[in-house]
Amino acid sequence: MQEPPAYDVKTIDRRLFDFMLHTPKWFFTTSAGLLTIFGAGFVVFVTMLYFGLQFMGYSHPVYWGFLIVNFVFWIGISHAGVFVSAVLRLTQAEFRRPVTRAAEVVTIFSLQAAVLFPLIHSGRPWRTAYWAFPYDFIRGMWPNPRSPLVWDPSAIFTYLTSTILFVYVALLPDLALARDRAEDPVRRWIFTVLALGFRGTSRQWRIQAIAGILLSAIILPIFVSVHSIVSWDFAVTSVPGWHNTVFAPYFVIGAVHSGVSAVVTAMIVMKWAFKLDGYITADHIDALARVLIAVATGWLFLLFLDFSFGLYGEESAEVDTWMQRIYGGAWPILAPIFIITSYIIPVPLWLIKSVRRSFGWMFATTILVNIGMWLERYMLVIPALERKSSLTFTYSEYIPSISEGILCLASFAFVIVGVLAFCKVLPVMPAADIREGALLSTELKIGRRSVPATLRE
Amino acid sequence: MAKRELLGLYGEANEAGDAVEGLREAGFPDTDVEILSSTPYPEGAFGEPKVQHRLYTFPFAGAAIGMAAGIFWLVSAQMSLPLITGGKPIVAIPAVFQILYEGTMIGAVLFTVLGVIFESRLPDGIGLYDKRIVDGYIGVTIRASEDDLLRARETLQRAGAVDIINNEGSIMGAGTPQGA
Numbered sequence A: 001m002q003e004p005p006a007y008d009v010k011t012i013d014r015r016l017f018d019f020m021l022h023t024p025k026w027f028f029t030t031s032a033g034l035l036t037i038f039g040a041g042f043v044v045f046v047t048m049l050y051f052g053l054q055f056m057g058y059s060h061p062v063y064w065g066f067l068i069v070n071f072v073f074w075i076g077i078s079h080a081g082v083f084v085s086a087v088l089r090l091t092q093a094e095f096r097r098p099v100t101r102a103a104e105v106v107t108i109f110s111l112q113a114a115v116l117f118p119l120i121h122s123g124r125p126w127r128t129a130y131w132a133f134p135y136d137f138i139r140g141m142w143p144n145p146r147s148p149l150v151w152d153p154s155a156i157f158t159y160l161t162s163t164i165l166f167v168y169v170a171l172l173p174d175l176a177l178a179r180d181r182a183e184d185p186v187r188r189w190i191f192t193v194l195a196l197g198f199r200g201t202s203r204q205w206r207i208q209a210i211a212g213i214l215l216s217a218i219i220l221p222i223f224v225s226v227h228s229i230v231s232w233d234f235a236v237t238s239v240p241g242w243h244n245t246v247f248a249p250y251f252v253i254g255a256v257h258s259g260v261s262a263v264v265t266a267m268i269v270m271k272w273a274f275k276l277d278g279y280i281t282a283d284h285i286d287a288l289a290r291v292l293i294a295v296a297t298g299w300l301f302l303l304f305l306d307f308s309f310g311l312y313g314e315e316s317a318e319v320d321t322w323m324q325r326i327y328g329g330a331w332p333i334l335a336p337i338f339i340i341t342s343y344i345i346p347v348p349l350w351l352i353k354s355v356r357r358s359f360g361w362m363f364a365t366t367i368l369v370n371i372g373m374w375l376e377r378y379m380l381v382i383p384a385l386e387r388k389s390s391l392t393f394t395y396s397e398y399i400p401s402i403s404e405g406i407l408c409l410a411s412f413a414f415v416i417v418g419v420l421a422f423c424k425v426l427p428v429m430p431a432a433d434i435r436e437g438a439l440l441s442t443e444l445k446i447g448r449r450s451v452p453a454t455l456r457e
Numbered sequence B: 001m002a003k004r005e006l007l008g009l010y011g012e013a014n015e016a017g018d019a020v021e022g023l024r025e026a027g028f029p030d031t032d033v034e035i036l037s038s039t040p041y042p043e044g045a046f047g048e049p050k051v052q053h054r055l056y057t058f059p060f061a062g063a064a065i066g067m068a069a070g071i072f073w074l075v076s077a078q079m080s081l082p083l084i085t086g087g088k089p090i091v092a093i094p095a096v097f098q099i100l101y102e103g104t105m106i107g108a109v110l111f112t113v114l115g116v117i118f119e120s121r122l123p124d125g126i127g128l129y130d131k132r133i134v135d136g137y138i139g140v141t142i143r144a145s146e147d148d149l150l151r152a153r154e155t156l157q158r159a160g161a162v163d164i165i166n167n168e169g170s171i172m173g174a175g176t177p178q179g180a
Helices: A007-021 A025-051 A065-092 A099-122 A125-132 A147-179 A184-196 A202-235 A246-272 A282-312 A314-326 A331-344 A345-350 A359-386 A402-425 A431-440 B013-025 B059-080 B093-119 B131-133 B146-158
Strands: A441-446 A451-456 B003-010 B031-035 B138-145 B161-167
Touching: A007 A147, A007 A402, A007 A431, A007 B131, A025 A402, A065 A099, A065 A147, A065 A202, A065 A246, A065 A359, A065 A402, A099 A125, A099 A246, A099 A402, A125 A147, A147 A184, A147 A202, A147 A431, A147 B093, A147 B131, A147 B138, A184 B013, A202 A246, A202 A359, A202 B031, A246 A282, A246 A359, A246 A402, A282 A314, A282 A331, A282 A345, A282 A359, A314 A359, A331 A345, A331 A359, A331 B138, A431 A441, A431 B161, B003 B146, B013 B031, B013 B138, B013 B146, B059 B093, B093 B131, B138 B146, B146 B161
Parallel strands: none
Antiparallel strands: A441 A451, B003 B138, B003 B161, B031 B138
């Protein structure tokens, strides 16, 4: 692995803190555009609070629509962030340094976007409090902890809390750096409070190093459990097409596939936007692309298992669902788009070294993956409900409404503006970690070659 | 006797290491010496002793407490609304294992973070600090009694300190350390 050049600490800080301390013009225009889209979503949400969910495209028997698709999609995106960060920290992979922060930030905001959708979907978000939390002592109403709809909030709450704390602990040294670099007294005061007086003693650095590994080890099982539990929202029901034992691993690996792709997209955008040449290099996206090849192929295997389990049993309801997923409605067009964008185009391209090392190609292919993976979630959720069973007397097809489209776009705007806002107030990369990388980087002379290397304790 | 603190600033890790070694040789205990840096140096880079901590016990304690809280909540919730589902027992662990697991894990995470704060001795707002540390300088602090301050300052200076400060500011070049 090629290491980034060993800059001195002032150069590192100037590059990584530049966006925090100076605001380029594009920040305002981009933020305004994104906030407008998010605002449109908010208007739709408030309108529905007043008039009800009639603005959704729901139709009997399809009451889980776009919102649930987006929920699963954003949960998936949120997963790889922590997956990438935790695995790289645990294995102490040297190329983790510029990658971890982007991955963690994507996780935080996509997870928050995910949480919004079931709340909107409920129609009366405040009521979800007593569906999930045991607070209602007067009426004797208690949540049913045996329901996946209660497992879900507990898992997401755990994951969101853990991720925020994980990021906060990793941020402590950078908050201290920001405190010392800040010129504005208000900012300095905020960073002083948040940094908890971190001074960089030997003890604090040692505990930081251990905490990174320890929290990674704890958060990885949480990551696996959360998407498994999301899959059980479907798999524990008796709906044909959902009631499948392969759903948990299938969802988890699908989440890694879409999430790692999103991390690569985010890293490339950050490199372009914040001019981080030398920090995010072709080596980083090359390494992640190699991970993606393996993950995508594992995901394809589980997709095939889901498909073959559905068809091999020759149960008519299962077969009908798969027919609906392939031939029903718009699926003769959407199903090929799904598999082509999520696997057939990107993975063979990633086998080519020059593609893996090209920011343009990697940006395009990882965007394609997420188009495909969004369609995958749509394919999993909607057609299974659209299937007309023998006891369905009123039936009409689900057609997503404009409101649902706006909410979907608003969620993308929310995540992007969230990441942007984070980068505006905190370093886009773990500055202390990058300083350590620069400190430990060296060159080994092997025969007639000088090879970049990193010292390790 | 109350101890006062001095901070020596060094441009090179070797010099900071010399300062630590010099202070040890001068009879100052390791517990009174601290190294400050804005970059995580490998443990022992300055000749400092190995950090003793109990961070590993925190996640286990948190997991145990989280699991206990989870069991309490799950059993009480199921007992409070005794719906028999599919002929299964009212308190059915397999049906709620997921929540129990999440409770255990969040306990582990919360306690680990508390452990990080506790073992890092945070919030740490009382020690000497200099903003030049963020530019790559390495700080060596020494807590010494009034009688030993001069000796501590000389040791820091001998190791090549570019500046020495106390609570009032720089004392580099001053004839006698303030407060000594």
